[in-house]
Amino acid sequence: MEQLSPIILFAYNRPEHTQRALEALELNDGAADSILYVFADGAKNVGAEKAVQQVRDVIKREWAFKAVHVTERDRNWGLANNVMDGVGQVMKEHGRAIVLEDDVLFARHTLQYFNEALIRYEKEEQVMHIGGFMYELDRSSLEETFVTRYVASQAWATWSRAWRYFEPNIDQIIAQFNEDKIAAFTFDHTMNFWRTILQQQKGEVDSWAVRWYASVFLKDGLAIEPSQSLIENIGHDGSGVHSGINTMFETSIRSTPITYFPTDLVENPAGYAALRYFFKHRKGNLLQRLYRFAINKLR
Helix, strand or coil: CCCCCCCEECCCCCCHHHHHHHEEEEEEEHHHHHHEEEECCCCHHHHHHHHHHHHHHCCCCCCCCCCCEECCCCCCCCCCHHHHHHHHHHHHHHHHEEEEEEEECCCCHHHHHHHHHHHCCCCCCCCEEECCCCCCCCCCCCEEEEEECCCCEEEEEHHHHHHHHCCHHHHHHHHHCCHHHHHHHHCCCCCCCHHHHHHHHHHHCCCHHHHHHHHHHHHCCCCEEEEEEEEEECCCCCCCCCCCCCCCCCEECCCCCCCCCCCCCCHHHHHHHHHHHHHHHHCHHHHHHHHHHHHHHCC
């Protein structure tokens, strides 16, 4: 494929996850001809130093990419700052990028999908985001990919023309919302995106992802997402800094290449309905909720 986009991997203190992510990535068609950028965060405390060094040792192994450029942070930046700075750097040099974290396993055709979508929608200003993850939706009314307002951040791609609208200042984001926009942003109050925005403002979380979703939303931007996930997220096993044990992200993985890309660039009503239904019922019944609560308390 012509015009292969650079890949960005963000890593911290999970060597096994990082190794699996790289192994899955290098099996993709086009990986050997792709440039990989790795931004490895520094240790938050003395206790993390060993695992951080193990991650860096994994990254320094021989990997089957065209080139590997590694940035080892000399202090702990935190995921949000690491992502915002790393994506910004690569965008300035290449104008587009494919992004993943160390807990993401690409299916064999995921890289091909991202590269094709980045080329196909490069000049479509309203398309600001290409996603690779999808929840286990009812796909019966959906094509292989669909247009949505929802920005899935587990594995994704974008262009510098879109990333320039990323707004890191949470107060400026909040100032642009009203009640109608909050309802639209949260799929009619079925998902806790606005709560995360308010937690960001209070300093209770540090999420680049919710700020990116809000930035796209406030520009009336759209995303292309697969109806069946193209990646496996292995980070919701209790090992991550920002994620506990969570079955919400368990999903089937598409094993064949994407062949359909939408040409009608308006939000797909069936996609909206499927996401809204999933968000509304994501917590399951009372027994399922109690089980997740107990598991996370016992971590």
